Amino acid sequence: METRTNSESKVEIAELMLPEHANSIGLVHGGTIMKIIDTAAGIAAARHARNTVVTASVDRIDFIAPVYVGDLIISKASLNYVSRTSMEVGVNVTAEKFTKGLVWHVASAYLTFVSIDENKKPMEVPRLKPETPEEIRRFEEAKIRRERRIEELKRKGKKA
């Protein structure tokens, strides 16, 4: 089975927040940030798989600090773990008020994507080869999260 490194798929997206992304007091919607997270993570997963992927699950997202119209949102997504057909992607979101040189952490999330074939059935993906100590640590931690997710799905009577 082919292997790919984390650096082959990682993604960084910057998006300027406009009035259409926000409520009447200029505060960016949580849903806007969730869409940016899903997009960045989906690109990283699809790059790793070199195939179509679907979002299977999103772990808890906490919005740590607000973002306003005029701020830049930067989301960095990279693969944490790969099993047979699924991939866990970690996303770190920061906001930047570039006129003032301020940067702050907005949210972090773990998402699982599944590579699918033309019949929309799960399809095997290349293995992930973590190289740096940080990538190895993320890989090991993600493996434990995956086991917990599967246990939870089983408890709820859903297969995974």
Ligand SMILES: CC(C)(COP(=O)(O)OP(=O)(O)OC[C@H]1O[C@@H](n2cnc3c(N)ncnc32)[C@H](O)[C@@H]1OP(=O)(O)O)[C@@H](O)C(=O)NCCC(=O)NCCS
């Ligand atoms: C995700 C999906 C393809 C999985 O299909 P399935 O027939 O249930 O697949 P399986 O039970 O064989 O599981 C396939 C893989 O998905 C993983 N998986 C399935 N459900 C999961 C969930 N809720 N969370 C995390 N991983 C999940 C399994 O662990 C397995 O991983 P592995 O092959 O790496 O071991 C299917 O549920 C689906 O199409 N869901 C809708 C996706 C969608 O519309 N997303 C939004 C738009 S992109």
